[in-house]
Amino acid sequence: xxxxxxxxxxxxxxxxxxxxxxxxxxxxxxxxxxxxxxxxxxxxxxxxxxxxxxxxxxxxxxxxxxxxxxxxxxxxxxxxxxxxxxxxxxxxxxxxxxxxxxxxxxxxxxxxxxxxxxxxxxxxxxxxxxxxxxxxxxxxxxxxxxxxxxxxxxxxxxxxxxxxxxxxxxxxxxxxxxxxxxxxxxxxxxxxxxxxxxxxxxxxxxxxxxxxxxxxxxxxxxxxxxxxxxxxxxxxxxxxxxxxxxxxxx
Amino acid sequence: xxxxxxxxxxxxxxxxxxxxxxxxxxxxxxxxxxxxxxxxxxxxxxxxxxxxxxxxxxxxxxxxxxxxxxxxxxxxxxxxxxxxxxxxxxxxxxxxxxxxxxxxxxxxxxxxxxxxxxxxxxxxxxxxxxxxxxxxxxxxxxxxxxxxxxxxxxxxxxxxxxxxxxxxxxxxxxxxxxxxxxxxxxxxxxxxxxxxxxxxxxxxxxxxxxxxxxxxxxxxxxxxxxxxxxxxxxxxxxxxxxxxxxxxxxxxxxxxxxxxxxxxxxxxxxxxxxxxxxxxxxxxxxxxxxxxxxxxxxxxxxxxxxxxxxxxxxxxxxxxxx
Numbered sequence: 001x002x003x004x005x006x007x008x009x010x011x012x013x014x015x016x017x018x019x020x021x022x023x024x025x026x027x028x029x030x031x032x033x034x035x036x037x038x039x040x041x042x043x044x045x046x047x048x049x050x051x052x053x054x055x056x057x058x059x060x061x062x063x064x065x066x067x068x069x070x071x072x073x074x075x076x077x078x079x080x081x082x083x084x085x086x087x088x089x090x091x092x093x094x095x096x097x098x099x100x101x102x103x104x105x106x107x108x109x110x111x112x113x114x115x116x117x118x119x120x121x122x123x124x125x126x127x128x129x130x131x132x133x134x135x136x137x138x139x140x141x142x143x144x145x146x147x148x149x150x151x152x153x154x155x156x157x158x159x160x161x162x163x164x165x166x167x168x169x170x171x172x173x174x175x176x177x178x179x180x181x182x183x184x185x186x187x188x189x190x191x192x193x194x195x196x197x198x199x200x201x202x203x204x205x206x207x208x209x210x211x212x213x214x215x216x217x218x219x220x221x222x223x224x225x226x227x228x229x230x231x232x233x234x235x236x237x238x239x240x241x242x243x244x245x246x247x248x249x250x
Numbered sequence: 251x252x253x254x255x256x257x258x259x260x261x262x263x264x265x266x267x268x269x270x271x272x273x274x275x276x277x278x279x280x281x282x283x284x285x286x287x288x289x290x291x292x293x294x295x296x297x298x299x300x301x302x303x304x305x306x307x308x309x310x311x312x313x314x315x316x317x318x319x320x321x322x323x324x325x326x327x328x329x330x331x332x333x334x335x336x337x338x339x340x341x342x343x344x345x346x347x348x349x350x351x352x353x354x355x356x357x358x359x360x361x362x363x364x365x366x367x368x369x370x371x372x373x374x375x376x377x378x379x380x381x382x383x384x385x386x387x388x389x390x391x392x393x394x395x396x397x398x399x400x401x402x403x404x405x406x407x408x409x410x411x412x413x414x415x416x417x418x419x420x421x422x423x424x425x426x427x428x429x430x431x432x433x434x435x436x437x438x439x440x441x442x443x444x445x446x447x448x449x450x451x452x453x454x455x456x457x458x459x460x461x462x463x464x465x466x467x468x469x470x471x472x473x474x475x476x477x478x479x480x481x482x483x484x485x486x487x488x489x490x491x492x493x494x495x496x497x498x499x500x501x502x503x504x505x506x507x508x509x510x511x512x513x514x515x516x517x518x519x520x521x522x523x524x525x526x527x528x529x530x531x532x533x534x535x536x537x538x539x540x541x542x543x544x545x546x547x548x549x550x551x552x553x554x555x556x557x558x559x560x561x562x563x564x565x566x567x568x569x570x571x572x
Contacts, residue, residue: 013386013502014519016388016520017385017389038502096361096362096363096397121386121502122384124366124382127363127366128354131354131363133355133358134354134358134359135358139431140324140432141432142351159347160347160437161347161448162439162444163437163439164437164440166434166436167433168432168433169432170431173432179495180496211395212396212397213396214391214392214393215379216392217390217392218392219388220387220389220527220528223546224548225545226532226544226546226547226548226549226550227550228550228552229551230551230552232553232557233558235551235558236558236565239549240566243549247510247549250510
């Protein structure tokens with residue numbers, strides 16, 4: 001079983017985000033960057049599938065700047081065998097450009113599965129996985145929260161509003177991973193040491209100009225200061241009155 | 251004449267509420283660029299509500315009928331959309347579980363990217379300009395869609411349905427041959443019918459202040475009393491295994507914009523606030539007067555949730571029975 005995991009380096013979700021001087025990107029000063037949390041579910045699933053198969057190879061593939069190497073090493077420390085950094089000078093392409101670079105790398109790799117996180121917690125597009133699948137001509141199942149892989153096919157469960165879809169496809173396939181799929185392992189010291197020696201290939205790529213062009217970023221408007229209605233259960237009737245008469249939401 | 255395609259969503263032969271919101275978004279763009287709006291409905295036969303789509307803003311309703319469309323058919327829908335896309339300047343999807351799966355597939359077939367989960371839209375200089383919350387709502391990104399067609403998905407609960415006496419003429423379209431590479435073989439209903447936090451008009455969310463998983467019953471009771479309400483949760487309690495991850499609100503969960511959000515025993519971590527700050531009205535119930543949640547709440551009660559929440563449920567029941 002040969003599995004690729006596609007990784008994105010993103011600001012930690014606990015980071016306070018401020019806007020940079022160009023008005024189109026965030027100010028990265030002082031922001032801690034981490035592996036996209038959903039990608040960690042993909043890494044864990046890849047490792048579990050390889051362990052279950054008893055043999056194979058796991059590869060982390062990342063479109064990013066040189067700084068992404070550090071994040072990729074973290075995945076190698078978890079147990080991924082090797083890495084390929086599709087190196088770009090700066091961020092700024094759209095999902096289609098990133099997907100094209102990934103598909104070009106993945107199409108000749110002989111992979112059985114390509115795993116993604118369901119979305120990146122920075123740009124929230126939910127797109128690169130399914131676009132890569134279309135470019136490769138492979139089946140795709142998104143937001144997978146439960147997965148069985150056997151005999152060259154996959155059966156996955158994905159949450160929809162008010163239900164769960166059970167979706168099947170044959171391999172090779174692209175899957176995007178949701179929270180709930182597994183609990184990502186922590187890297188052990190031995191893994192961290194081993195990761196330093198694992199191969200990490202750097203391939204410069206250039207991405208197509210963005211069709212979805214960022215014009216500007218803005219912080220959302222601050223909510224107007226609210227008020228404390230009161231203390232304890234005695235404040236409840238006044239709260240209910242305000243919700244009915246003033247806010248008109250109940 | 252320029253035209254806009256709105257891809258609607260149905261389940262079990264009936265249109266979902268979000269379909270009217272997609273039409274409202276399409277209508278807004280159409281009115282800004284002098285275009286017409288076509289609504290596309292997938293199904294195995296007649297879909298309930300299709301005949302009323304003219305009143306909701308559709309100049310024309312296209313029905314794509316196929317035996318595989320009893321459930322969501324990713325490859326069938328994407329292929330059908332790609333087949334007609336050449337007629338359209340803009341294609342609008344709902345940013346639902348299905349729409350977020352389908353829109354990028356269709357966009358990829360057309361060689362463009364899509365703008366996902368859009369919350370505001372305008373036509374500027376003949377191009378679609380969209381606003382999308384990113385970083386889980388910490389930042390609003392304005393993008394211009396230079397691709398042709400412009401492909402986007404709109405967040406549920408954001409674009410109010412419009413009343414527009416359009417013709418809504420229904421015309422069948424042919425479904426091109428497609429390979430069903432991924433097949434939805436079953437849709438499981440949850441053990442109990444619950445509303446999704448991303449679609450409910452009211453969300454009642456609980457955090458660590460509830461102390462134990464079983465105390466979520468207090469919130470379920472409140473949600474039931476309110477009606478049309480879903481129960482949500484903070485990341486801390488989802489990670490603790492108290493409730494299902496599907497209920498998590500925040501940057502690594504769902505972003506919600508209900509008319510009323512009630513935060514119970516939630517301190518208000520930055521990644522949680524990002525996911526609910528666009529709610530129309532926020533109520534916070536917390537013991538800690540200094541909790542960050544009170545900075546975004548319209549109305550707060552400082553106190554013991556185990557006393558406040560049951561009383562609130564009781565008062566709501568009282569007014570609901572009036």
